[in-house]
Amino acid sequence: MLDVRLYLLQRLSAMVMAPLVLVHIAVMIYAVQDGLTATEILSRTQGSLLWALFYGSFVMAVSVHAAIGLRVIVFEVARLKGPALTLFTWAAFVGLLYLGMQAVYAVTAS
Amino acid sequence: MIRPHRSHPLWYAFLLHRLSGLALAVLLPFHFYVLALALTEPDRFGEFIEWVDYPLVKFAEFGLVFLLAVHFFGGLRLIALEFLPWSPLQKTYAAIAASASFLIARAFFLSAI
Numbered sequence: 001m002l003d004v005r006l007y008l009l010q011r012l013s014a015m016v017m018a019p020l021v022l023v024h025i026a027v028m029i030y031a032v033q034d035g036l037t038a039t040e041i042l043s044r045t046q047g048s049l050l051w052a053l054f055y056g057s058f059v060m061a062v063s064v065h066a067a068i069g070l071r072v073i074v075f076e077v078a079r080l081k082g083p084a085l086t087l088f089t090w091a092a093f094v095g096l097l098y099l100g101m102q103a104v105y106a107v108t109a110s
Numbered sequence: 111m112i113r114p115h116r117s118h119p120l121w122y123a124f125l126l127h128r129l130s131g132l133a134l135a136v137l138l139p140f141h142f143y144v145l146a147l148a149l150t151e152p153d154r155f156g157e158f159i160e161w162v163d164y165p166l167v168k169f170a171e172f173g174l175v176f177l178l179a180v181h182f183f184g185g186l187r188l189i190a191l192e193f194l195p196w197s198p199l200q201k202t203y204a205a206i207a208a209s210a211s212f213l214i215a216r217a218f219f220l221s222a223i
Contacts, residue, residue, distance in 0.1 A: 011189060011192070011193075014185050014189060015189065018182065018185070018186065021178065021182045022182075024178075025175065025178065025179065025182075025214060025218070028175065028218060029214075029217055029218050029221045030221075032162070032171075032218065032221050032222045033221050033222075035162065035163060036159050036162045037156075037159060037160075038148065038152065038155050038156040038159045041148075041159065042148060059142075062138065066131075066134070066135040066138065069131050069132075069135060070132070070135055073128065073132060092135075095139070096135075096138060096139065096142075099138075099139050099142035099143060099146070100138070100142050102142065102146045103141075103142040103143075103145035103146045104145075105146075105149065106145055106146045106147070106148040106149035106150070107145055107148050107149075109149065
């Protein structure tokens, strides 16, 4: 049952991310046009609740999605299973979520 | 060992989806780490961003955008495969996913140079 739920969660997080990825790619193409500077990036994101929510949900969804994806790879390739596999999945999820939220806070806090 | 399925185009689609996903997951912590520097060490953050001006870095970013785009389009193909009625055009969809990703990555690259 757990695997079925993780499978659905993987698809759900993918569907949440689909529009976010499109916006992310569009912003990258737009922003890189005349060279990137730290000031330019931060002037767009700092103090913006909208970008904080956008990147916050992105980080949440990608942490879930990447942790489940890595879990499948580690299970199939390294034959990790049982509690070790559970621990690995949670560690990947929490690690990505922690680093990601730190990044979101760093670029959006004013 | 004979593995005939591994010469099928859709096996390459699977491989590309898995490898792009793995690469993105591995690169994400580094991406987050650099962005977090904006708060703790703004000077180093600025230095990292200046790297973007190097042609080799621009080319590497072309690769990154391609990875993200190909995982995105490959994922859409998978979701369509699993949730929509069956269509016999799976190889065509995989080819469209790969070409659309290349197009997007190239648009990024042209915009970057």
